Amino acid sequence: MTGLRAHELGIDLGGRAVLDGVSVGLRPGELVGLIGPNGAGKTTLLGTLAGLSRPDRGQVSLDGRPLAGLPPAERARRLAFLDQQAGSHWPLRVERVVTLGRLPHADPWRGSGGADAAAVGRAMARCGVTGLRDRVVTTLSGGERARVMLARALAVEPDYLLADEPAAGLDPYHQLQLMELLAGLAAEGMGVMVVLHELALALRFCTRLCLMAEGGAIVADSDPATLLSGGRLEQVYAIELLRGVREGQPYALAWRRADAADMGGRRG
Numbered sequence: 001m002t003g004l005r006a007h008e009l010g011i012d013l014g015g016r017a018v019l020d021g022v023s024v025g026l027r028p029g030e031l032v033g034l035i036g037p038n039g040a041g042k043t044t045l046l047g048t049l050a051g052l053s054r055p056d057r058g059q060v061s062l063d064g065r066p067l068a069g070l071p072p073a074e075r076a077r078r079l080a081f082l083d084q085q086a087g088s089h090w091p092l093r094v095e096r097v098v099t100l101g102r103l104p105h106a107d108p109w110r111g112s113g114g115a116d117a118a119a120v121g122r123a124m125a126r127c128g129v130t131g132l133r134d135r136v137v138t139t140l141s142g143g144e145r146a147r148v149m150l151a152r153a154l155a156v157e158p159d160y161l162l163a164d165e166p167a168a169g170l171d172p173y174h175q176l177q178l179m180e181l182l183a184g185l186a187a188e189g190m191g192v193m194v195v196l197h198e199l200a201l202a203l204r205f206c207t208r209l210c211l212m213a214e215g216g217a218i219v220a221d222s223d224p225a226t227l228l229s230g231g232r233l234e235q236v237y238a239i240e241l242l243r244g245v246r247e248g249q250p251y252a253l254a255w256r257r258a259d260a261a262d263m264g265g266r267r268g
């Protein structure tokens, strides 16, 4: 069975279940948006799919094999994880940071070669950071740094990319550029799962949306148009949506809190 799959995942943190019975899959060629309110468990789920933490219940499999049983180097070559707080604390040149993405491919007998340099060049070009290659990463703006960290993840040339809020901190132009890039990677066959808070981007670009609710469950898993036609988004976020159709595609923007008259709010 091709794909990355979570089977009935359960994770307990701080004495409570943060994920509870979560099953979800990611196939090659999909761009899946993982959406839901703050604290719903999106980062926890993404990190577990990436193999960064072990679930208390259930398991993750890659092409039908338990992820936990895969050699770490194979896992690192096939799955790239882009952390929400991705950054570099070391004053390294941008090109050096992106080259770190080739570590899972390192061969102590041959060192790095032409294939590594080509992968690094491609990743920098796709993320629009080639012109920054000689800059020291700690001197970049937040948005520039985010694109460099994405380039490092792409330099891995993984089968699956798991990205936690990569659009956060990007201006609208670069958010659109990012989503076009992720859609392009999926069209080339990569499986991409991305945590997003930008509903308009999620609805416009993702092939599938998984909506998580407080309590750590996936309460909807469908194509964007189907999700939008139900009332689940409004209910889970406790908001009203402004809806429309543009170029034949339905879209929505967060318009007001469902309980806007109540300054306390229903959600914490």
Ligand SMILES: Nc1ncnc2c1ncn2[C@@H]1O[C@H](COP(=O)(O)OP(=O)(O)OP(=O)(O)O)[C@@H](O)[C@H]1O
Residues within 6 Å of the ligand: 013, 014, 018, 036, 037, 038, 039, 040, 041, 042, 043, 044, 045
């Ligand atoms: N180490 C921990 N100990 C206790 N609770 C934790 C720990 N890590 C996460 N949690 C809790 O688990 C829940 C899910 O956290 P997670 O970061 O996965 O949510 P999220 O959906 O990614 O949120 P956000 O949109 O705010 O980034 C939150 O309530 C969080 O406080």
